[in-house]
Amino acid sequence: MEKMQQIVGRARAAFQSGRSRPLEFRIQQLKALERMVQEKEKEILAALKADLNKCGHNAYSHEILGVLGELALTMEKLPSWAAPQPVKKNLLTMRDEAYINYEPLGVVLVIGAWNYPFVLVMQPLIGAIAAGNAVVVKPSEVSENTARLVAELLPQYLDKDLYPVVTGGVPETTELLTQRFDHILYTGNTAVGKIVMAAAAKHLTPVTLELGGKSPCYIDKDCDLAVACRRITWGKYMNCGQTCIAPDYILCDPSIQSKVVENIKATLKEFYGEDVKSSPDYERIINQRHFRRVKSLLEGQKIAHGGETDEASCFIAPTILTDVSPESKVMEEEIFGPVLPIVTVKSVEEAIEFINCREKPLALYVFSNNKQLIKRIISETSSGGVTGNDVIMHFFLSTLPFGGVGHSGMGAYHGKHSFETFSHRRACLIKDLKMESTNKMRYPPGSQKKV
Amino acid sequence: NPYAGLVSHLRASWLSGKTRPMEYRVAQLEALGRFLDDKKQEILEATELDMGKPSFEAFFSEILLCKNEINVTLNNLSHWMKDEHVDKNLVMQLDSAFIRKDPYGVVLIIAPWNYPIHLFLVPLIGAIAAGNCAIIKPSEISKNTERLVAETLSCYLDSDCFAVVTGGVPETTRLLENKFDYIFFTGSPPVGRIVMTAAAKHLTPVTLELGGKNPCYVSDTCDVTNVAQRVAWGRFFNAGQTCIAPDYLLCTLEMQEKLMPALREAITEFFGSNPRESPDFGRIVSDKQFQRLRALLGSGRVAIGGQTDEAERYIAPTVLADVLPSDPAMQEEVFGPILPIVVIANMDEAIDFINARPRPLAVYAFSCDSKIVNQVLERTSSGGFCGNDTLMLVTLASLPFGGIGNSGLGKYHGKFTFDTFSHHRGCLHRSMGLETLNSPRYPPYTQQKLGLLTTTFEVKRRGTCTLL
Numbered sequence: 001m002e003k004m005q006q007i008v009g010r011a012r013a014a015f016q017s018g019r020s021r022p023l024e025f026r027i028q029q030l031k032a033l034e035r036m037v038q039e040k041e042k043e044i045l046a047a048l049k050a051d052l053n054k055c056g057h058n059a060y061s062h063e064i065l066g067v068l069g070e071l072a073l074t075m076e077k078l079p080s081w082a083a084p085q086p087v088k089k090n091l092l093t094m095r096d097e098a099y100i101n102y103e104p105l106g107v108v109l110v111i112g113a114w115n116y117p118f119v120l121v122m123q124p125l126i127g128a129i130a131a132g133n134a135v136v137v138k139p140s141e142v143s144e145n146t147a148r149l150v151a152e153l154l155p156q157y158l159d160k161d162l163y164p165v166v167t168g169g170v171p172e173t174t175e176l177l178t179q180r181f182d183h184i185l186y187t188g189n190t191a192v193g194k195i196v197m198a199a200a201a202k203h204l205t206p207v208t209l210e211l212g213g214k215s216p217c218y219i220d221k222d223c224d225l226a227v228a229c230r231r232i233t234w235g236k237y238m239n240c241g242q243t244c245i246a247p248d249y250i251l252c253d254p255s256i257q258s259k260v261v262e263n264i265k266a267t268l269k270e271f272y273g274e275d276v277k278s279s280p281d282y283e284r285i286i287n288q289r290h291f292r293r294v295k296s297l298l299e300g301q302k303i304a305h306g307g308e309t310d311e312a313s314c315f316i317a318p319t320i321l322t323d324v325s326p327e328s329k330v331m332e333e334e335i336f337g338p339v340l341p342i343v344t345v346k347s348v349e350e351a352i353e354f355i356n357c358r359e360k361p362l363a364l365y366v367f368s369n370n371k372q373l374i375k376r377i378i379s380e381t382s383s384g385g386v387t388g389n390d391v392i393m394h395f396f397l398s399t400l401p402f403g404g405v406g407h408s409g410m411g412a413y414h415g416k417h418s419f420e421t422f423s424h425r426r427a428c429l430i431k432d433l434k435m436e437s438t439n440k441m442r443y444p445p446g447s448q449k450k451v
Numbered sequence: 452n453p454y455a456g457l458v459s460h461l462r463a464s465w466l467s468g469k470t471r472p473m474e475y476r477v478a479q480l481e482a483l484g485r486f487l488d489d490k491k492q493e494i495l496e497a498t499e500l501d502m503g504k505p506s507f508e509a510f511f512s513e514i515l516l517c518k519n520e521i522n523v524t525l526n527n528l529s530h531w532m533k534d535e536h537v538d539k540n541l542v543m544q545l546d547s548a549f550i551r552k553d554p555y556g557v558v559l560i561i562a563p564w565n566y567p568i569h570l571f572l573v574p575l576i577g578a579i580a581a582g583n584c585a586i587i588k589p590s591e592i593s594k595n596t597e598r599l600v601a602e603t604l605s606c607y608l609d610s611d612c613f614a615v616v617t618g619g620v621p622e623t624t625r626l627l628e629n630k631f632d633y634i635f636f637t638g639s640p641p642v643g644r645i646v647m648t649a650a651a652k653h654l655t656p657v658t659l660e661l662g663g664k665n666p667c668y669v670s671d672t673c674d675v676t677n678v679a680q681r682v683a684w685g686r687f688f689n690a691g692q693t694c695i696a697p698d699y700l701l702c703t704l705e706m707q708e709k710l711m712p713a714l715r716e717a718i719t720e721f722f723g724s725n726p727r728e729s730p731d732f733g734r735i736v737s738d739k740q741f742q743r744l745r746a747l748l749g750s751g752r753v754a755i756g757g758q759t760d761e762a763e764r765y766i767a768p769t770v771l772a773d774v775l776p777s778d779p780a781m782q783e784e785v786f787g788p789i790l791p792i793v794v795i796a797n798m799d800e801a802i803d804f805i806n807a808r809p810r811p812l813a814v815y816a817f818s819c820d821s822k823i824v825n826q827v828l829e830r831t832s833s834g835g836f837c838g839n840d841t842l843m844l845v846t847l848a849s850l851p852f853g854g855i856g857n858s859g860l861g862k863y864h865g866k867f868t869f870d871t872f873s874h875h876r877g878c879l880h881r882s883m884g885l886e887t888l889n890s891p892r893y894p895p896y897t898q899q900k901l902g903l904l905t906t907t908f909e910v911k912r913r914g915t916c917t918l919l
Contacts, residue, residue, distance in 0.1 A: 011503075060901060061904050405876070426832075436680065443684055444732070
C-alpha cells in the first residue's frame with residue numbers, strides 16, 4: 001500500500017520542483033532515451049524474442065524503428081509544439097494578448113500492453129516527457145522479460161524520481177490506480193479499460209484508452225486480389241495475430257471467398273515457407289491461457305487452411321476459416337491470434353450494416369479499385385482509424401491521431417497528438433490595466449444604449 | 452429503464468444518417484438562432500424569475516454570447532467539417548492521408564442552473580455542428596427556464612434527433628444508465644465524479660466543466676480604481692453565481708486598505724446606494740443556496756455589504772476583509788456575491804497559497820507590472836488565466852474554455868466545441884499499385900530488407916548527416 005503512494009508521491013514532488021518543465025531538460029531526457037534504445041538494442045530485441053518469439057526484423061521494425069522515429073520527430077518539433085499559440089481576437093480584445101499556453105498536466109500514468117511491449121510504453125512516455133510531465137510507467141507483466149528490462153533500463157538513463165517504473169500484476173495495478181494522476185494512458189482490453197476509467201473518475205483524471213475490438217476488413221469484388229491478400233496476410237499474421245489493429249475478420253462476396261483463401265495461402269507460403277513452425281519469422285502466442293482461448297475459437301469451424309497447434313510451444317498455425325457464421329464464438333470477441341474468419345456478405349450495404357451493428361472497431365479496412373466505394377464505406381461507418389487498400393499502415397503515419405472510438409477507446413496519440421494529449425491547453429488573456437473606458441459599457445447600471 | 456425508448460429512438464435517427472449532411476446541421480443551427488430571437492423575452496423573464504437575473508446580464512450571457520457562438524459556427528462549419536489533410540512520410544507520398552471528423556452519435560448534455568440557456572445551448576451548438584443527435588437535460592433548479600426549454604425547444608429542433616429531458620437527481624441517475632456516445636456535463640466536482648463513473652460503464656468519453664475557487668491576486672503596483680471595477684464586475688455579475696467569478700482576493704494588508712474604498716465606490720456606481728433596489732443586481736437561485744451563503748458571512752469581518760433578506764433571497768454585494776484560510780468562506784467555492792480577501796505578505800506567498808489548493812477554473816492576476824502577471828501565470832496551473840481583468844476570457848471563442856484537475860477535463864467554445872463532439876478519425880487511403888515498394892516489410896526477413904525499411908521509414912533529426 002505504502003509503496004505505490006511513495007513512488008507516486010516522489011514523482012509528484014519531483015514534478016512540483018519544476019525541473020521537468022524547461023525544454024532543455026525535456027530534450028535532454030529524450031536524448032537519453034534515444035541513447036538507451038541505440039545502446040541497448042540487443043537487449044531489447046532479446047527480451048522481445050523471449051516474450052513473443054519476435055524475430056529481429058519484426059522486433060526492430062515494429063518496436064525500435066518507430067520509437068527512434070518518434071524521438072527524432074519530437075526532439076525536433078518540441079520547441080514549436082510547446083510555443084504559446086496566439087489566437088484570433090475580437091473587437092473587445094483587440095489590444096490584448098490572447099493565446100493558448102501549453103502546460104504539463106503533472107504526473108501521468110502509462111500502462112502498457114504485452115503485444116508490443118516496448119513501443120507501447122515508449123511512445124506514450126516520449127509524449128508525456130515532451131509535454132513536461134512526470135511519468136509513472138507500468139509495463140505489462142505478461143511480457144515479463146520486456147517489463148523487467150524496462151524497469152532496469154529507464155532508471156539508468158532517465159531521472160529516477162520523475163520517471164519511475166512500476167512492475168507487477170493485477171493487484172499492483174489496482175493499487176496504483178487508487179493514486180491520483182493527472183492523466184492516464186492505458187493500452188489493453190475493453191473490460192480493463194472500464195475499470196481504469198472508473199478508477200480515474202474518482203480523481204477526475206482524464207484518460208486516453210487504447211482498447212481493441214474486431215477490426216473488419218472488406219474486400220470488394222473489384223480489386224486486385226493478389227495484392228489485397230498479400231497485404232492482409234502481412235497485417236493479420238504478424239506478431240502471430242496479436243496486434244490491436246490486425247484485420248480481425250474478412251467480409252467479402254461468396255463468389256470470391258475461395259480466391260481469397262487461395263491467395264492468402266500462396267502468400268503464406270511465400271512468407272513462411274512450407275513449414276511455418278520452422279520459419280524464424282513467425283511468432284508464438286504469448287502464453288498458454290491465450291493459446292487455449294484462441295484454439296477454442298476453432299471449434300466447429302470450417303478450416304480452409306492451417307489449424308495446427310502445439311500447446312508446448314504455444315504455436316498456432318496461420319489459419320483461415322470460411323463461411324463463418326456471424327453468431328459463432330470466433331465472431332464475438334477480438335480474436336487476437338492467427339485465425340482469420342471469412343464472413344460472406346452479398347453487397348456493400350450488407351457489409352456496412354454488419355459493421356454498424358457491432359461495436360465501433362479500432363480500425364477499418366477496405367480493399368477496392370473503386371475509390372468511391374472506399375469513400376462510401378468510410379462515410380457510412382465509424383472506427384478509430386482507417387486504412388484503405390492496405391492494413392495497419394495508418395499507425396505508422398504520426399501526423400494521424402491514433403486511437404479508438406466507442407468500445408475501441410477514447411483519445412489519441414502519436415507525434416504531435418501525444419504532446420497535445422499530455423498537455424493542458426491553458427487559455428490566457430492578458431489585458432492592460434489602463435484603457436478602462438472601453439470596459440464602461442459592460443458595467444451596470446445597464447441601459448438599452450449599453451446593450 | 453424509463454429513457455431507453457427515447458435513447459433508442461434518437462439512436463435510430465442517428466443511424467439513419469439524417470444529422471450528417473451539412474445542410475441539415477445548418478438548418479438546425481439556424482433554428483436555434485430563431486429560438487433565441489423569438490423567445491428572447493421569455494428567456495429574460497424566466498431567468499429573472501429563477502434568480503433575479505438582470506435583463507442586461509441575461510441578454511449578454513444567454514442571448515448575445517450564444518448567438519455569437521451560432522454565427523462563429525455557421526461561418527466556419529464547412530471548413531471545420533472538411534477532411535484535414537496531414538503531412539505524409541516518404542513511404543506514403545502517393546497516398547491520401549487525412550483526419551475525418553466523424554460525429555459520435557447520441558450525446559447527452561447536462562446543464563446547470565446559473566446560466567441555464569447558455570450552458571446547454573453552447574455545447575448543443577457544437578454537438579449539432581459535429582453531426583450528432585442530442586438529449587438535453589437542463590437544471591431543475593432554474594425551474595422556469597427548464598419549463599421554457601422543455602416546452603419550446605422542440606418547436607425549433609428536429610424532435611427525432613433532439614430531445615429535452617426534465618427532472619432532478621433520480622431522473623438524471625436513470626438517464627445516465629443509458630449508453631451515450633458522449634456526455635458533456637457542467638456542474639460541481641462531486642457530481643462530475645458521479646457522471647464520469649457512470650460514463651465509464653459504457654466507455655463514454657466525457658467533458659466535465661466543473662468549478663473551484665478562482666483566486667484573484669492583486670499586486671501592490673496597480674491602478675486601484677480599475678482593479679476594483681473589474682473585480683467587482685466579475686464578482687457580482689449574476690449575484691456571484693458564475694463558475695469563473697473571482698472567488699477570493701489575495702493581496703497585502705496595504706492593498707486591502709486601498710482597495711476597500713475603491714470597491715465600495717465601484718459597487719455604489721454599479722448598483723446605487725441600495726443594491727436591493729437596483730434592477731442590475733441578481734438574487735440567489737434557491738433557499739438552500741441562500742442559507743449556505745449566509746453562513747459564509749461569519750468569515751473575517753464584513754467590510755462592505757453583508758445585508759440579507761431571506762424572503763427575496765437577497766444578499767448584498769459583500770466584501771469580507773481579513774479572511775483566514777480556515778474560515779468557512781475559504782472551504783468551498785463561494786458562488787455568491789461575497790468576496791473574501793485573504794491577506795498575504797507578497798507575490799510568492801500568494802503563488803504558494805494558490806498552488807497548495809486544487810487547481811481552479813481560472814486564475815486572475817492584477818498588476819501594472821507585466822512581469823508580475825507573467826510570474827503568476829507561469830508558476831500556477833488552472834483551466835484558464837486572465838491578467839488584469841475577470842471573466843473576459845470566456846467571451847473570446849478562439850480560446851478553449853475548460854478546467855484542469857478538480858475544475859474539469861476537456862474544453863469548448865468556438866471550434867473547440869465542434870472538436871469536442873467529433874471523433875477525429877485517422878484515415879490513410881493507399882493505392883493498390885506499387886506493391887514492390889511494400890516488399891521490404893514482408894517475410895522472409897533479410898538484413899537487406901531491414902536496411903531498406905529503415906531508410907524509408909526512419910525520421911532523422913535535422914542536422915544529422917546521413918552520409919556518414
